[in-house]
Amino acid sequence: MEGTDWQVVKKKKAAKKMVRSNETCVLKVEMCPVLQLSDSVQEQHNLIQRIYSTMENVKQSEFWCSCQECFSACLHKLALPPDGDDSGIHEMESSNNAEGKQKGLLRPDCVCYGLGNFSSCVISRHQLAFLLLFLDQLKIPTDQTCVFDPVFTALEKSVLQNLGLTVIFENEEGKRTVCKPTVFYMPHCGKALYNNLLWSNWTQEALSNIVLIGNSFKGIEERLFSRILLKHYTYINKCLPVVEEASLPESHQYNDVFNDTSIHIFPVHKLRTLPTEVWQLPEAPQYQDCEDLEIIENSKANNNSLDIRNI
Numbered sequence: 001m002e003g004t005d006w007q008v009v010k011k012k013k014a015a016k017k018m019v020r021s022n023e024t025c026v027l028k029v030e031m032c033p034v035l036q037l038s039d040s041v042q043e044q045h046n047l048i049q050r051i052y053s054t055m056e057n058v059k060q061s062e063f064w065c066s067c068q069e070c071f072s073a074c075l076h077k078l079a080l081p082p083d084g085d086d087s088g089i090h091e092m093e094s095s096n097n098a099e100g101k102q103k104g105l106l107r108p109d110c111v112c113y114g115l116g117n118f119s120s121c122v123i124s125r126h127q128l129a130f131l132l133l134f135l136d137q138l139k140i141p142t143d144q145t146c147v148f149d150p151v152f153t154a155l156e157k158s159v160l161q162n163l164g165l166t167v168i169f170e171n172e173e174g175k176r177t178v179c180k181p182t183v184f185y186m187p188h189c190g191k192a193l194y195n196n197l198l199w200s201n202w203t204q205e206a207l208s209n210i211v212l213i214g215n216s217f218k219g220i221e222e223r224l225f226s227r228i229l230l231k232h233y234t235y236i237n238k239c240l241p242v243v244e245e246a247s248l249p250e251s252h253q254y255n256d257v258f259n260d261t262s263i264h265i266f267p268v269h270k271l272r273t274l275p276t277e278v279w280q281l282p283e284a285p286q287y288q289d290c291e292d293l294e295i296i297e298n299s300k301a302n303n304n305s306l307d308i309r310n311i
């Protein structure tokens with residue numbers, strides 16, 4: 001994606017909605033109350049401009065260049081050809097080839113949790129810019145990409161939708177089960193979110209479909225008392241012997257944005273080495289007496305009370 005591929009075209013009167021169509025982003029006029037929306041459209045426009053400008057900066061950075069090597073692990077894991085050449089995928093999709101499907105040669109999904117307030121926070125905005133570049137690089141369609149953070153403002157949700165992403169409206173607490181290759185992009189999320197995600201996908205088949213970009217599991221193991229890991233973050237602990245991780249390159253420029261961040265995969269041949277009992281009756285994580293729990297829990301699932309813990 002070149003800088004010139006992204007352009008904002010404001011239509012004459014009531015430009016309302018940004019949509020990404022193929023390679024260009026255009027503002028689309030829709031029927032909305034004009035009086036109330038003009039300010040918010042301007043705000044959306046401004047924020048989208050800031051996101052594009054951040055994307056340009058990230059794309060031209062040494063950091064982005066160095067990330068390409070790390071992506072090869074993703075490409076391999078997701079059975080995508082290198083350099084974003086997706087002609088093979090087109091063939092597989094059009095031929096509806098069962099063997100191809102088994103090998104996962106279909107476009108992966110992407111789910112992003114915990115981005116934070118990217119309208120006000122520079123770190124979050126860089127993480128969003130990185131996500132958009134990453135999707136483009138791996139040819140993951142934006143409409144197969146879901147995003148959620150309970151702190152998103154109305155403006156942020158509109159901007160994400162206008163960028164073509166799907167905003168999740170229910171707090172899943174990270175408990176999304178996958179049945180096809182899926183990249184989870186969870187920059188600097190709380191350990192409970194990673195743990196919940198692992199629990200929801202606690203089978204060899206599901207885990208082997210996951211690529212997780214988030215805080216280094218090695219780092220978590222090194223920093224956390226093992227009794228806490230064993231008691232509260234059981235699934236992170238159980239997967240440690242089989243997870244493979246590649247840390248994102250170190251970057252002075254983007255240290256706050258991607259420090260301690262790795263790409264994690266769960267190779268099926270390694271998952272098979274875990275003893276059978278590890279897979280039996282996985283109990284749902286409980287965090288009742290857990291200190292420093294960084295998760296906003298689903299109020300509906302928790303007696304209608306908003307549980308904000310240490311955020």
Ligand SMILES: C[S@@+](CC[C@H](N)C(=O)[O-])C[C@H]1O[C@@H](n2cnc3c(N)ncnc32)[C@H](O)[C@@H]1O
Pocket residue numbers: 113114115116117123124127148149150151171172173174187188189190193257294295296297298311
């Ligand atoms: C430590 S902050 C990281 C924010 C940003 N990614 C950064 O690096 O600065 C953790 C983020 O996880 C989000 N979060 C908490 N509970 C969540 C949930 N149930 N689902 C998705 N995100 C959640 C918080 O709102 C917060 O934005």
